[in-house]
Amino acid sequence: MNILIKNGYVIDPKSNLEGYYDILIKDGMIWKVSKNLATENVHYITANRVIDASGKYVMPGFIDLHVHLREPGYEYKEDILSGSRAAAAGGFTTICAMPNTNPPMDCEEIIKAVIDKAKDAFVNVLPVGAITLGQEGKEISDIPALVKAGAIAISEDGKSVMNSDLYAVALKQAARLGIPVFAHCEDKALSKDGVINEGDKAKKLGLPGISNSVEDIIVARDIILAKETGAKLHLCHCSTEGSTYMLKIAKELGINVTGETCPHYFTLSDSDIPGDDSNYKMNPPLRSRKDVEAIKNALKNDILDIIATDHAPHSEEEKSRPMKNAPFGIVGLETAFSVTWTELVTTGIISCRQLVEKMSVNPAKILGIEKGCIGEGLTADVVIVDPETEYVIDKNKFLSKGKNTPFHGKKVKGRVLYTIVSGYIKYELN
Numbered sequence: 186m187n188i189l190i191k192n193g194y195v196i197d198p199k200s201n202l203e204g205y206y207d208i209l210i211k212d213g214m215i216w217k218v219s220k221n222l223a224t225e226n227v228h229y230i231t232a233n234r235v236i237d238a239s240g241k242y243v244m245p246g247f248i249d250l251h252v253h254l255r256e257p258g259y260e261y262k263e264d265i266l267s268g269s270r271a272a273a274a275g276g277f278t279t280i281c282a283m284p285n286t287n288p289p290m291d292c293e294e295i296i297k298a299v300i301d302k303a304k305d306a307f308v309n310v311l312p313v314g315a316i317t318l319g320q321e322g323k324e325i326s327d328i329p330a331l332v333k334a335g336a337i338a339i340s341e342d343g344k345s346v347m348n349s350d351l352y353a354v355a356l357k358q359a360a361r362l363g364i365p366v367f368a369h370c371e372d373k374a375l376s377k378d379g380v381i382n383e384g385d386k387a388k389k390l391g392l393p394g395i396s397n398s399v400e401d402i403i404v405a406r407d408i409i410l411a412k413e414t415g416a417k418l419h420l421c422h423c424s425t426e427g428s429t430y431m432l433k434i435a436k437e438l439g440i441n442v443t444g445e446t447c448p449h450y451f452t453l454s455d456s457d458i459p460g461d462d463s464n465y466k467m468n469p470p471l472r473s474r475k476d477v478e479a480i481k482n483a484l485k486n487d488i489l490d491i492i493a494t495d496h497a498p499h500s501e502e503e504k505s506r507p508m509k510n511a512p513f514g515i516v517g518l519e520t521a522f523s524v525t526w527t528e529l530v531t532t533g534i535i536s537c538r539q540l541v542e543k544m545s546v547n548p549a550k551i552l553g554i555e556k557g558c559i560g561e562g563l564t565a566d567v568v569i570v571d572p573e574t575e576y577v578i579d580k581n582k583f584l585s586k587g588k589n590t591p592f593h594g595k596k597v598k599g600r601v602l603y604t605i606v607s608g609y610i611k612y613e614l615n
């Protein structure tokens with residue numbers, strides 16, 4: 186299948202390319218990027234499909250470092266096929282699958298099984314290995330074996346490895362193997378049975394709170410250990426002002442650390458929680474307005490490198506429970522681009538180029554993969570978006586099995602039109 190994308194506004198920070206270009210995709214590759222690439226100029230290649238991208242933006246496919254695909258074990262929440270389909274609908278061409286499955290992705294066999302299953306997926310699925318066996322925090326996984334089987338990073342996501350001694354060993358191994366460590370930062374002894382951010386809203390709803398220190402303490406520890414071990418540390422779902430300050434200092438000190446946040450942390454604060462509604466329950470929790478401002482500022486100043494989704498699908502039954510008894514997590518694959526465009530780009534907080542950096546270029550860089558670029562000769566992973574279309578987010582239209590979103594009914598601007606993975610159209614808005 187050969188595709189000619191015509192008249193689109195291309196934003197490709199890695200090639201330092203921005204402007205109106207035509208793109209010819211052939212044999213799964215970016216064949217040519219050029220101005221006025223008329224069909225007759227490429228007479229030696231027939232385009233089976235010509236996409237008129239006038240008024241649209243063409244970007245390297247988004248890469249999500251933080252997705253819960255729930256397979257194996259929780260297929261009633263999501264599976265590799267449904268999750269990857271939702272990813273394609275969200276403009277993502279590559280996603281990282283977190284290891285808190287059942288059983289967790291803590292051994293060669295499970296990593297291989299996920300990779301095997303992902304051959305039928307709509308997008309590239311890269312598995313993340315669990316740091317400890319069973320994610321129990323007691324015994325370290327065979328990290329070299331996980332990497333050999335295809336794990337591209339390690340993480341204990343869902344929790345932190347609380348034993349710093351054990352964690353340091355894992356960081357050293359990751360450093361030696363050249364893979365990043367995706368750190369969920371939560372001091373469990375402090376967060377206890379907390380449900381939402383500590384503050385007025387928690388008091389009003391009579392729910393136990395989660396303080397900023399729950400996150401900040403582990404962020405500090407992890408940065409200190411990254412310095413000592415030389416590990417490539419990636420801080421997952423940063424939600425606090427403190428995280429952004431520490432990240433800034435760590436970078437200034439030359440420590441190898443990157444930071445991620447998710448659309449909900451720069452869009453909503455705990456004051457937006459309408460009542461006892463579990464679609465507003467995630468870990469870390471929605472923070473104060475002051476934290477939201479700090480997160481936005483850190484995105485603007487490139488202290489935060491990555492926008493990931495932390496797509497965490499749960500069943501309708503689970504999320505219809507009162508907040509106290511519902512699991513943490515919200516879906517995000519199908520809303521991330523539109524929410525980010527609306528909240529950060531149309532408001533001038535970040536540029537289009539920065540959006541592409543945070544959703545495509547920087548994730549590729551952290552993973553050390555040749556993606557996040559529309560360069561000639563590279564695999565054709567491309568997303569085409571409409572920057573002007575306005576629509577209302579409707580959870581009932583999600584392709585994900587998970588409908589648990591606080592953004593249902595939100596009016597947004599900017600929409601994914603096409604997602605092309607390895608030269609194939611894997612999503613097309615109709």
Ligand SMILES: NC(=O)N[C@@H](CC(=O)O)C(=O)O
Nearest residue numbers: 253342343467468497513514
């Ligand atoms: N973020 C969440 O609220 N939940 C995640 C776990 C995690 O990312 O820590 C999940 O797996 O459901």
Ligand SMILES: [Zn+2]
Nearest residue numbers: 342343369421
């Ligand atoms: Zn987490």
Ligand SMILES: [Zn+2]
Nearest residue numbers: 283342343495
């Ligand atoms: Zn997560």
